[in-house]
Amino acid sequence: MASSVANERVIPTLDSLTPGQINAIRRIPPHEAAKPTPANVTRPTSIFFSEERYAQEQARIFRRLPVPVMLSAALAPGVAIANDAYGISLILTRTKNGTARAFLNTCQHKGSKLLEDEQPHKVPRLVCPFHAWSYGLDGELVGVPRQEIFSDFCKANYKLAELPCRDAGGFIWVHLDRHSAGDFSTLNGEIVGDLEALNLHHMHVYHQESFDLKANWKLVLEPFMEPYHVQRLHAKSVAPLFADVPSVVDMLDHHIRIITGKVQFEPAILDVPGENIHKTVTHAYIVFPNISIITSPYYISVMIIVPQGVDRSRVEYSMLTREAPDNPKAHQLFADSLRIVLDVFGNEDFRAAVISQAGLAAGGLDKMTYGGLEDVIPKYYEVLEAELG
Ligand SMILES: [Fe+2]
Incomplete structure (x- = not known):
């Protein structure tokens, strides 16, 4: 009984959303009236293979602005998890009181990594494998074997190197530059409220999987911004669920909200009380710089797309469900959904990114052209270019 009550509480109905989300949904026209505005916007294809551009993105975006490292829901209290995705070894912890913190994965004695894998460790202390110096999840040095061998030694001077960190909108955000002032202003405003309304931070992490792709990170992100490919690339899979129409798009400062009516959408459906809104409407977000979020009726897909080189990316895919499956029907539904989405x-989608990268590497295209069902992509690039300076 308790579980069905919990279920009802978290069903995403129109009422559970923010005024901005509701307003966007109310602006979805009936499909027969939804006409794309023709467009012809271009970008040089070198943005996907130039080493110089890649270095600029690293310096101006990924090392200067806060980046998402993991889902808040994946970091339980009392747990430490290392993450090397951004090329800097980090440890994220959540202390017993719920505060998330980020440290460099560097022992203050001889620099060793404290955690050597990326699994969650539910531990009271981080113990260095080398000489067993131990640290609390708050980064304080708490134990030094044979401490008497060090003269003039004060543990308080040997805290782990901490990075500015914020838990916002369902993600743990970190500044990778240790000396950064910790400006999180890209996360102020409407986006956090939107993501909280989707309940990302309280959802159940049903599955996580990493993909290593031979494609520039932006080519991996692009398909999640445009409906144009859906009836073509996905013709034999999910195309029948979606309509070949433009989305209602709102820029939320650096971030993009993309609301689309699914194939059975009609405005009258919005007035059916208690209806699961994600059966008829897809909420997608591009959270700057490198997150894609897509809702489905029973789960939400989240991807953090991390550059590994100019033509390599790591995608951290997560499937979030409203709660852990607690009956055979839910187990079956989630397992089937996971198989289909992967x-x-x-x-x-990932294959499309990889074949674009490979085709571009052949040198046969100088500029990419974006049309009217792809107009979110250049909007995103305008934000990116403004930050690149
Ligand atoms: Fe797709």
Whole structure:
């Protein structure tokens, strides 16, 4: 009984959303009236393979602005997790009182990594494998074996190197530059409220999987900004669920909210009380700089797309469900959904990014052209270019 009550509480109805989200949904026209505005916007294809551009993105975006390292829901109280995705070894912790913190994965004795894998460790202390110096999850040095061998030694001077960190909108955000002033202003405003309304931070992490792709990170992100490919690339999979129409798009400062009516959408459906809104409407977000979020009726897909080189990316895919499956029907539904989504993303969207990268490497295209069902992509690039300076 308790579980069905919990279920009802978290069903995403129109009423559970923010005024901005509701307003966007109310602006979805009936499909027959939804006409794309023709466009012809271009970008040089060198943005996907120039080493100089890649270095500029690293310096101006990924090392200067806060980056998402993991889902808040994946970091339980009392747990430490290392993460090397951004090329700097980090440890994220959540102390017993719920505060998330980020440290460099560097022992203050001889610099050793404290955690050597990226698994969650539910531990009271981080113990260095080398000489067993130990640290609390708050970064304080708490134990030094044979401390008497060090003269003039004060543990308080040997805290782990901490990075500015914020838990916002369902993600743990970190400044990778240790000396950064910790400006998180890209996360102020409407985006955090939107993500909280989707309940990301309280959802159940049903599955996580990493993909290593031979494609520039922006080519991996692009399909999640445009509906144009859906009826084509996904013709044999999920295309029948979606309509070939433009989305309602709102810029939320650096971030993009993309609301689309699914194939069975009609405005009258919005007035059915208690209806699961994600059955008829897809909420997608591009959270700057490198997160894609897409809702489905029973789960939300989240991808953090991390550059590994100019033509390599690591995608951290997570499937979030409203709660852990607690009956055979839910187990089956989630398992089937996972199989389908991994097949669609893995074998269709990610493959599209990889074949674009390979085709561009052949040198046959100088500029990329974006049309009217792809107009979110250049909007995103305008934000990116403004930050690149
Ligand atoms: Fe797609």
